[in-house]
Amino acid sequence: MAYWLFKTEPDTFSIDTLKQQKVSPWEGVRNYQARNMLRDEIKCGDQVLIYHSSCKDIGVVGIAKVVKEAYPDHFQFEPTSGYFDPKATLENPPWVMVDIEYQQHLRLVSLARMKKVAELAEMPLVKRGNRLSVMPVTSAQWQHILAMTGQF
Template sequence: MAYWLMKTEPDTFSIDTLKQQKVSCWEGVRNYQARNMMRDEMKVGDLVFIYHSSCKDVGVVGIAEVVKEAYPDHFQFDPESHYFDPKSTPENPRWIMVDVGYKQHVNYVSLARIKANPALEDMPLVKKGSRLSIMPVTEMQWNEILAMSEKRGR
């Protein structure tokens, strides 16, 4: 099993939305490195931190599980979609998505707390210039963030 962090803007899709839907496709990834991780590395059963970004309270808010491995993101073929890609075809899709299932909310762990924790200094999330919407998390980092959630604080 692997661990991941997936960013989402809560005004568009939040941990509460995922809880309500139970399972959702993780569409709209339009970065080749993130796509490759989803396509080549994400497996059913992997655990995912849901991270709210581009909002007042940026940070880890919940946990999901990969429930379906990579398949073509159908939004890339829809001219009405924000995620439409005219260079992508059903025969040669550029973009993929996975399905994630809600597991639980966690006590909010802010980006500031993550950055302040020396045990997490190697996380891609805190590295300068790392803007990926999907990133791997080591087992140690996963456990550290869970422990921070249990201790609460902002």
């Protein structure tokens, strides 16, 4: 089992939305590095920190679990979608998504707070200029973030 952090803007998709839906596709990833992780590395059973960005309370807000490995993101084929890719073909779809299942809400662990913790200094999220929507989290980082919630 591996650990990941998935970023989302809560105005578009939030931890509350995931809780309501129970299982949801993680679609719309249009960065090749993030896509490669979705396609090649993320497996069923992997644990995911849900991170809200571009909002008032930026930070880790919940946990999900991967329940379906990479498959073609259907939005790449829909001309009316903001995720449409005119170069995408059914034979070789460049974009994939995974399905995640809600596990639980967490007390907010803010980005500002995470940046102050030496144990998280190597985490891609806290490094300057990292804009990936999908990123790996080490087991130690995962445990430290969960401890920061005060729930574990």
